Every structure is written in structure tokens, then in C-alpha cells.
Amino acid sequence: MKTPDSHAPDLPDRRLDPPGDPSSPANLLTDAILEMYEEVVENPEGDFHFHHGRDAALRFGYDPEAIDRLPAGAVAAFAGVGNPHLRAAIRPGETVLDVGCGAGLDALLAGHAAGAEARVIGIDMNPAMLDRARTHAAQAGVSFEGHLGRMESLPIGDTEVDVVISNGVVNLSMDKPQVFREVFRVLRPGGRLSLTDIVSGRELSPSIVNDPKLWAS
């Protein structure tokens, strides 16, 4: 079992293959993802070529009243691609893990659904995002356990989680089967996964696949 925050503070395994080679595809992708989402959290009013913030949340069917009860920063930096809560049906007391929690919008809603005694965990590889999620959780009065880490190697013990949610994150991984192995490792038997993400119905051109900036968004 891995210990929580085992990747903090400096993400020793941020470089996937091989360590230290900044030009490897995995490392270029990691750098592009870090840069892209740092920009979202630092400058949420900026111009991005994907939907984000309150408009995106409303487009994806979030309850406006629930959204407007959250800290404004959590809503402004929302960068999801759907609404995992539509199917998650989180019950009071359940342990919830948000994989790639970003600035925390889905984790905060999970906290409201699961209640004050529940465990809400967020994992993200971006220290700026995670820091913001912790701040937003404190502002919202949600008890939140934030861990710096990668979805391919979740810093969570086996079968600790009732519900995994994730929003716009798995598409960013170069090793998606490993992400699902990790999700099923941490879920208890009979646990649930509610995932919203992007899939392509057709093969993407090499010019897209080989562009870290396009992959990162």
C-alpha cells in the first residue's frame, strides 16, 4: 500500500520515462498539462479553447443553486467536460475519491452530498490546483483530504473508497489501462465509478496525437 502524499512535495515520479529526459513524450505531455491547468487556475477569466467556469457547469447540467453556494474560485476554475454527479448518487457517509480534482468543484459537491462525517479525497498532480482545492474546501466548510499524486499510481490504499468520480482527466493519461487498474484497486467490492470524459469516435491524426498542447487540453 502506498502512503498518502507519498508523491509530495516534488513529485519524484513526475518524469515517467525515463526519469530526467525532458524530451520524452510522457514528460512533454506532463509539462503541457501542468502549464495548461496552472493557467486555468491562475487566470480563470482567460481565453481557453475549452468550456470552463460557471457557463460550462451550467451547460453540463449542474444545479445552479448548488453551484452558487460554492466558493467563486472553485466555480471559475472548473475545467470538467461533464457532470459525474448525475450518476454518482453519493450517499451520506460514503468515502469519495475525485481523480484529478482540479480546483475542487466536484469534490465540494461530493462533500455536501456525503456529509460532514464522510471522507472526501482529491488527487491531482498539479500543486497549484490542489492548493486551490484545499482553500476552496476550507472556505466551503467541507472536510477534504487533498493528495498530490498521479492517477496512474493513486496514493490510496486498496478498497478504501466507495465512489470514484472523475471529470475530464483520464483522457490526459498516456496509460489509461493503468488508471482503471488503480481505480478498481482502490474501490471496495461493489463500489461505484462515475466518470465523465472525452472519447473520439475516430482515429486522431498524428498531428493531433503528437501535439502535447492539444493532448493536454
Ligand SMILES: C[S@@+](CC[C@H](N)C(=O)[O-])C[C@H]1O[C@@H](n2cnc3c(N)ncnc32)[C@H](O)[C@@H]1O
Ligand atoms: C481538465 S482538468 C479537470 C479538473 C477537474 N476535474 C474539474 O472538473 O475542474 C484536468 C485535471 O487533471 C489533472 N491531471 C492531469 N493528468 C493527471 C495525472 N496523470 N494524475 C493526476 N492528475 C492529473 C490536471 O492537473 C488537472 O487539474
